[in-house]
Amino acid sequence: MEFEPLSLGNEVVEFDMIGLVDIDHHPVDDIDIFDDSLAVVGSNSIGLPYIIEGESNLEPYEGMEFESEEAAKAFYNSYARRIGFSTRVSMSRRSRRDGAIIQRSFVCAKEGFRMDKNDKRGNECDGRVKRPRAETRVGCKAMLVVKIQGSGGWVVSCFVKEHNHELVPPDKVHCLRSHRHVSGTAKSFIDTLQGAGIGPSGIMSALIKEYGDISKVGFTERDCRNYMRSSRQRTLGGDTQVLLIYLKDRQVKDPAFFYAVQGDQEQCMSNIFWADPKARSDYTYFGDTVTFDTTYRSNRYRLPFAPFTGVNHHGQPVLFGCALLINESEASFLWLFKTWLMAMSGLPPVSITTDHDRVIRLAITQVFPETRHRFCKWHIFKECLEKLSHVLSEHFTFEAELHKCVNLTESIEEFESCWFSLIEKYDLREDEWLQGIYADRRQWVPIYLRDTFFAEMSITQRSDTMNSYFDGYINASTTLQLFVRQYEKALESRYEKEMKADYDTIKTAPILKTPSPMEKQAGERYTRKLFMKFQEELVETLTFLATKVEDEEAGYIYQVAKFGESHKAYFVRFDVHEMKAFCSCQMFEFSGLLCGHILTVFRVTNVLTLPSHYVLKRWTRNAKSDVILEEHVSNLLNRSQELLTVRYNNLRHEALKYVDEGVQTVEIYNVAIAALHEAANKVAHENKNGGRLVSLNKIGRDNDLHWGCQANGDHKWGLETLSPDDQDKKIKKLSRQLERAQRKCEVYRTHLFLVLKDIEEQKLQLSVKVQDIRIEMKENY
Secondary structure, eight states, X not given: OOOOOEEETTEEEEEEOTXXXXXXXXXXXXXXXXXXXXXXXEEOTTSOEEEEETOTTOOOOTTOEESSHXXXXXXXXXXXXXXXXXXXXXXXXXXXXXXXXXXXXXXXXXXXXXXXXXXXXXXXXXXXXXXXXXXXXXXXXXXXXXXXXXXXXXXXXXXXXXXXXOOOOGGGGGGSGXXXXXXXXXXXXXXXXXXXXXXXXXXXXXXXXXXXXXXXXXXXXXXXXXXXXXXXXXXXXXXXXXXXXXXXXXXXXXXXXXXXXXXXXXXXXXXXXXXXXXXXXXXXXXXXXXXXXXXXXXXXXXXXXXXXXXXXTTSOEEEXXXXXXXXXXXXXXXXXXXXXXXXXXXXXXXXXXXXXXXXXXXXXXHHOTTSEEEEOHHHHXXXXXXXXXXXXXXXXXXXXXXXXXXXXXOSHHXXXXXXXXXXXXXXXXXXXXXXXXXXXXXGTOGGGTTTSOOOOSOSXXXXXXXXXXXXXXXXXXXXXXXXXXXXXXXXXXXXHHHHHHHHHHHHSOOOOOSOOHHHXXXXXXXXXXXXXXXXXXXXXXXXXXXXXXXXXXXXXXXXXXXXXXXXXXXXXXXXXXXXXXXXXXXXXXXXXXXXXXXXXXXXXXXXXXXXXXXXXXXXXXXXXXXXXXXXXXXXXXHHHHHHHHHHHHHHHHHHHHHHHHHTSSHHHHHHHHHHHHHHHHHHHHHHHTTSOOSOHHHHHHOXXXXXXXXXXXXEEOSGGGSOHHHHHHHHHHHHHHHHHHHHHHHXXXXXXXXXXXXXXXXHHHHHHHHHHHHHHHHHHO
């Protein structure tokens, strides 16, 4: 915006827009709190304002003089604090001769109106605003204008007292932007508590207790967070340069090492992300579910560090990359998630778990629109201890009932009913925090999340995989320089644990507890830890009863419950043709392992082995195997077993129809018996003829079926050239040859599978030996 030059005496001046910002946009370090009983009317020779006691009701007037522009601004802001409004700097006039400011306007923060349809340049806006800000400008005319005098002092040339809006009461004035600032005493207090690992919420609680009331603290929790961030930047200082040198050196040694810096690398004060080759490789095997661990940047540690982690085939945490978060804005998280996704070859995870954070949620919605986003339930429970401390101190049973409502309800309807009963019982209908987490319930309450894979074995208990990857290697006093060394140690320790789990899996044979072929199959496929979990579910089927409650065209619906606990029943829909089952507990969808309820239905329907689609490769001992042929052969063997089971179940299903319908009357019974006898004779005839499934009459009439080839168009060497007896002999011969070829193929496939399996085990054993040698060398040297 431009203004016409204004003549003032013999000097030409012009407007300048350098002051169109709120007063509190200036660094808070340069502002102190003025007591309400003091008035600022001037400054001394070194620029500090004069304080005159006993002038608490002093208000501006035309002709009032100040020693400096800053003194005038501080006085007007102090006056605004007493009255109950926020101020900001508006226009200024500069001298055309030397560019010095000769007039300044201070206005109420509600002065003017926000531009909606046109931007500052007069261009039309497209109206696509992601999050429109609340309207705060109402055209208030209140202002104070000061201009410089020839003596160097400043005098009030215009004062408008009246406001066109309600003023803020004294107990809320600390929330106004121009009056929110952190005093020197508060800064020292925050630095001390931050050094002890206490987060913004805990620090604000301590400050309120220290000052007696939130209005006396003089700033909000958001201001506390901002100060902590700037303090953290000063504390880290050049340490980020140490990290950058380390990352550059790693990339020189290994081009597959990935790192990126947001903004200017030379400033060393921006966000950093990196991922080593193993992290990127592991993501290809276990990147279906990811945890973005933000506990380090919050209450536990001062280090602004956040790793991406997952779960490997042993149920252990595995690293997918690390981030150093200096700036935690939405733009920073957008950059971080996009950079991480690029490092992971652009493949988004099925699910991601983060802390309960609004900014993180907004970024994930934009970068991972198809990924299921979950808030960590245990972080919310921890937050509950702070937000509802008054409730917990008065009602000792509230926390246990809340856990029961969240973890043990078996349906959405049951959870909703339990939640509202809890709110009514403890009279918490007006609690804003509870209202907020209830609105987000689909992102943290288990009953809403069971249909998505999160690689957790238990819904009610906290999994070990949720513990941080770097637990035991970082504490409240860890600096970036120390972290670089601890980072390497953590990687080495986790790698050794994974190798140990690999070795234990191939070295020790699983102890079987049942004669079930399914248990033997699982012991050969799953890793040791996952097999033990599967075994628990399989053994528990001995305590379950399965009752068929409904017949469907594709299969059956079973009610499964423990003996004497029919009120805790689960329902399993089993498709006998596709060999697929769905349980109302949704354990397989959530964890990737079959529940005892489905295994019980398999037991009563004589499904003796696990269908291949229920053995997730990510949980098997060969999860990280790249041998495609091995997987293909294994699938062929499993498919052969499945086809046998499918044929058995289909025949059993059709035969039971005759049993159910054939006993109604004697006439129907006789028809059913005759039909079964006729079917039995046909089956015996087919077995006698070598298992041939097509009748001779059809083959003799089908001119499109040829068992040979046409040579030069002169002769046909097919079945139609043979007599019926010769056709029968020819078919039997070819059938026997086909059967022998199939048996040989199965033998070759089995042999090849065993060879490949042996190679994979030898490779794992060699890896373990190499690791043992490394450990011995470290101990010796």
